[in-house]
Amino acid sequence: MIDCAIVGGGPAGLGAALVLGRAGRSVALIDDNRPRNGVTRSSHGFLTRDGVRPDEFRRIAYEEVLKYPSVEHWQEAAVDIYKQEGGFGVITQTGEQVQAKKLIIAAGLKEIFPEIKGLQDFYGKSLFNCPYCDGWEWRDQPIFLLSEDPSIFHMAKLLYHWSQDLIVCTNGKSVLSTENQKVLESKNIRIIETPVVAFEGQNGMLEQVILEDGRRIERSGGFVIPKWEAKVDFLKQLEYAQTEFGGIATDAMGRSTVAGLYAAGDTAYVRPSQLIYAAADGHKVGIAVNTDLTEEAFA
Numbered sequence: 001m002i003d004c005a006i007v008g009g010g011p012a013g014l015g016a017a018l019v020l021g022r023a024g025r026s027v028a029l030i031d032d033n034r035p036r037n038g039v040t041r042s043s044h045g046f047l048t049r050d051g052v053r054p055d056e057f058r059r060i061a062y063e064e065v066l067k068y069p070s071v072e073h074w075q076e077a078a079v080d081i082y083k084q085e086g087g088f089g090v091i092t093q094t095g096e097q098v099q100a101k102k103l104i105i106a107a108g109l110k111e112i113f114p115e116i117k118g119l120q121d122f123y124g125k126s127l128f129n130c131p132y133c134d135g136w137e138w139r140d141q142p143i144f145l146l147s148e149d150p151s152i153f154h155m156a157k158l159l160y161h162w163s164q165d166l167i168v169c170t171n172g173k174s175v176l177s178t179e180n181q182k183v184l185e186s187k188n189i190r191i192i193e194t195p196v197v198a199f200e201g202q203n204g205m206l207e208q209v210i211l212e213d214g215r216r217i218e219r220s221g222g223f224v225i226p227k228w229e230a231k232v233d234f235l236k237q238l239e240y241a242q243t244e245f246g247g248i249a250t251d252a253m254g255r256s257t258v259a260g261l262y263a264a265g266d267t268a269y270v271r272p273s274q275l276i277y278a279a280a281d282g283h284k285v286g287i288a289v290n291t292d293l294t295e296e297a298f299a
Ligand SMILES: Cc1cc2nc3c(=O)[nH]c(=O)nc-3n(C[C@H](O)[C@H](O)[C@H](O)COP(=O)(O)OP(=O)(O)OC[C@H]3O[C@@H](n4cnc5c(N)ncnc54)[C@H](O)[C@@H]3O)c2cc1C
Pocket: 007, 008, 009, 010, 011, 012, 013, 030, 031, 032, 033, 034, 035, 036, 037, 039, 040, 042, 043, 044, 045, 046, 076, 077, 078, 079, 106, 107, 108, 109, 123, 124, 128, 129, 130, 132, 133, 134, 231, 234, 264, 265, 266, 267, 272, 273, 274, 275, 276, 278
């Protein structure tokens, strides 16, 4: 039985693997290479790597982590997990099994968008979800914000800081109170409640937003806020306390309510959802696993 299996090799899983590799712990890093930010051309805000391509970030990270000989990289999906004496068993899509004393889940989030034609062609190129990741590149541009959630009010105020040429759309939902609308309108932010039916443009660059009533609005980019769900379909056999997004609730060190099960990064709903936070969270959870293994060895 190895020391630790990590499901998910984004910045959270890699951060944990690096700590555990440097502690000489035997680790299986199981990852199917479908990171949430795979749609983007560049990632921002990670010190020393601002503007890096996501695949380049991963290449460097894997190169660093796999220098440590006790870390093994399994390039496939985990499909099922069961509890067993002394730890956990992980079953992969090819039917292989890994038995580990500890298990870290760092599998990220699923994004659920409203059904709008063309949205996926622009997402990650001229439509984004986070102003700290991509606001700078769209400063002073004619931008669009679409969200069906009441947090649209806060997001609109935030985006206004980057561009005052801002149109806000609730996609047919009544999520802005009259008072909120007045606040936004006082800054000349236009509010649209009509649903959007399509995004149009070329090569991933947005040109027009098409509304249900046929109106066309010229915009060069913007932000679309999805709903989030934790990627934990393969964890059905374990009963752990959940976060509000169905992720794994943890204590401050990433320990779940199931002994030996930990979560890091987006799966543990670490906020803000940024690469540097996910990497730091993974690092912290790696330390928690090593601490627990050490204490158990002396118990
Ligand atoms: C469009 C977009 C742009 C972004 N831009 C930025 C930016 O500029 N700067 C920034 O800091 N953040 C950015 N982010 C946010 C950033 O991507 C996340 O904060 C970060 O990726 C979270 O890291 P994570 O390790 O928790 O999850 P992820 O990076 O999503 O990694 C999860 C990993 O787990 C794997 N996995 C999932 N399920 C399984 C399974 N069953 N078996 C095996 N492997 C599995 C996935 O393939 C993936 O590799 C952006 C996000 C998006 C969507």
